[in-house]
Amino acid sequence: MSDIKSIIKKIDHLTPIPQVASKVMSIAEDPKSSMYDLSKVIIYDTAVTANLLKVVNSAYFGLPEKVDSVHQAIVYLGMAQVVDLVLLSASGENLQTAQEGYDLEAGELWKYSVSSAILARELAEKKGVKETHLIFTAALLKDIGKVILNQYVKDSFDKINALVTKQNFTFREAEKEVIGIDHAELGGMVAENWKFSPKMVEIIRHHHRPQEASISEFESAIVYMADTICMMMGIGVGSDGLAYRFHREVVESLELTESEFQKIIAGFVEKVKQLEAMMNI
Amino acid sequence: MKVTNDIKATLVTYSLGSCIGVAIYDSVARVGGLLHYMLPESSLDKEKARKNPYMFADTGIPALFKAAYKLGAKKQRMKVIVVGGSQVLDQKGLFNIGKRNDIAVRKMFHKNNVIIDYKDIGGTVNRTIKIAVNNGDTWIKVSGKGERKI
Numbered sequence: 001m002s003d004i005k006s007i008i009k010k011i012d013h014l015t016p017i018p019q020v021a022s023k024v025m026s027i028a029e030d031p032k033s034s035m036y037d038l039s040k041v042i043i044y045d046t047a048v049t050a051n052l053l054k055v056v057n058s059a060y061f062g063l064p065e066k067v068d069s070v071h072q073a074i075v076y077l078g079m080a081q082v083v084d085l086v087l088l089s090a091s092g093e094n095l096q097t098a099q100e101g102y103d104l105e106a107g108e109l110w111k112y113s114v115s116s117a118i119l120a121r122e123l124a125e126k127k128g129v130k131e132t133h134l135i136f137t138a139a140l141l142k143d144i145g146k147v148i149l150n151q152y153v154k155d156s157f158d159k160i161n162a163l164v165t166k167q168n169f170t171f172r173e174a175e176k177e178v179i180g181i182d183h184a185e186l187g188g189m190v191a192e193n194w195k196f197s198p199k200m201v202e203i204i205r206h207h208h209r210p211q212e213a214s215i216s217e218f219e220s221a222i223v224y225m226a227d228t229i230c231m232m233m234g235i236g237v238g239s240d241g242l243a244y245r246f247h248r249e250v251v252e253s254l255e256l257t258e259s260e261f262q263k264i265i266a267g268f269v270e271k272v273k274q275l276e277a278m279m280n281i
Numbered sequence: 282m283k284v285t286n287d288i289k290a291t292l293v294t295y296s297l298g299s300c301i302g303v304a305i306y307d308s309v310a311r312v313g314g315l316l317h318y319m320l321p322e323s324s325l326d327k328e329k330a331r332k333n334p335y336m337f338a339d340t341g342i343p344a345l346f347k348a349a350y351k352l353g354a355k356k357q358r359m360k361v362i363v364v365g366g367s368q369v370l371d372q373k374g375l376f377n378i379g380k381r382n383d384i385a386v387r388k389m390f391h392k393n394n395v396i397i398d399y400k401d402i403g404g405t406v407n408r409t410i411k412i413a414v415n416n417g418d419t420w421i422k423v424s425g426k427g428e429r430k431i
Contacts, residue, residue: 103425157425164405170370228369232378233319234298234407239425242298242379243405246372258375262325265378266336269319270329 004180010148011186011193014094020045021090021137022195028083028133038079039070042086051089052082060275080132084121087137088114094147095140101154102146102238109147112236113140115275119268120226127254129219131199138203139223145187145204152179157239164243171240172208184208210250221250229265235272282335284314284348285414293411296424297365299379301338301386301402302410303345304362306417307354313414314354316345320378321385338385356395362419362431363400364410379403399431 023041027033043049049070056073057066067073074082095113098106120139124132146153153160156178163174175182188205196204199216203223206213210220224247231242251261283292294302294317303316316335323330323337334340346356363386368379375381383402390397399419401408407424422428 161425168370231369232299234296234300237296237298237407237424241404241406241424242367242369244369246369246376248371248373248376251376259325261376262320262378266320266326266329269336270333 011190017194018090020048024083024086035074042070048089052085055085083133084136091140099150101150104238108236115235116226116230120223123222135219138200139226142204142207144190145183149183170245171243208244221253282316286312286352288415290414295409297408299367301365301382304412306360307358308417309358310353312349312352312354313412314345314349316341321381342389360398363397364408366402
């Protein structure tokens with residue numbers, strides 16, 4: 001078993017999420033805030049602004065003219081969408097790298113993260129959940145723990161894989177058994193370290209076991225569902241494969257019938273191609 | 282879905298998850314085809330099936346074979362390979378799309394007297410399949426476990 005303290009210490013090696021991310025989230029949650037408040041916060045971060053404008057001008061949105069200011073982006077896409085895009089631009093750095101332990105090439109974990117964030121947001125809207133930005137961000141960052149655990153998974157892959165293939169462990173359970181900590185638990189610690197809200201920390205920590213969440217069970221269930229669908233569609237799936245548990249009671253808690261479940265899949269696969277166009281920039 | 286007689290082409294479909302990849306090859310006509318479908322039945326959404334028949338087993342598989350016949354391939358010479366259909370653990374009943382995708386292709390092939398030459402289906406692994414149109418050589422890559430020629 002690895003030294004867990006030294007693993008946790010590696011949280012400090014991650015590129016911290018820019019301050020603009022938490023600022024836009026609090027603006028999004030404040031009903032009194034205006035688009036001017038939002039654009040004022042964004043334009044101070046030049047890197048995020050540049051990234052945001054690139055994404056806004058990508059084929060994914062198909063806007064009729066070139067957008068060259070944050071203000072214009074908000075006019076075209078609305079505050080909610082721009083907030084999500086800022087969160088996207090602010091989160092990419094850690095998640096875009098290759099994760100050899102999980103057999104993910106550069107960009108694959110990112111694609112997975114963005115896809116599940118977009119799907120989670122759609123599900124949240126469908127289910128009338130107000131905190132869509134919370135769900136979007138949690139889904140986007142839920143696998144941040146993998147970025148740290150990657151090296152340890154690489155070193156212990158054979159042991160982890162043996163538990164999965166021979167003893168019906170999930171990949172996460174096998175990580176915990178072999179390394180002493182799993183990527184969801186570690187992701188929760190990263191979220192804490194970055195001073196995210198307790199709800200966000202919980203969703204990330206319980207994204208494979210939403211029924212164990214206490215203050216955000218429904219939100220965790222949505223992120224879990226989006227994650228499961230992405231896995232089934234093979235989006236950014238690596239050496240952990242689909243070796244996670246399907247919790248039927250969670251699907252039922254979201255009141256999703258089997259046919260709705262399939263319709264979500266059908267609707268989503270059509271979007272993935274456009275998503276690629278957005279992410280390849 | 283892609284079907285071609287361009288012998289320089291290599292067809293590949295990545296990261297199947299619960300989806301299924303069907304590869305076909307006629308070594309006489311030198312025609313290869315590859316389909317990646319996601320769901321078993323087009324009755325789920327007729328409009329989507331019309332726009333993208335390759336999304337479903339029951340519309341995608343006939344489209345794959347018909348496209349190959351158009352290029353001179355014959356059913357009795359066809360090598361058929363089926364991969365994918367993985368399952369999330371404990372995924373039972375109707376929600377088990379990987380298994381239903383597998384049943385869908387087997388049913389269709391049984392009804393139409395198509396014999397599967399090679400299959401690698403189910404489990405929890407993620408697969409990618411590649412076929413060279415030049416000679417029908419086929420490779421399956423399993424995430425975390427490398428690529429092998431079959």
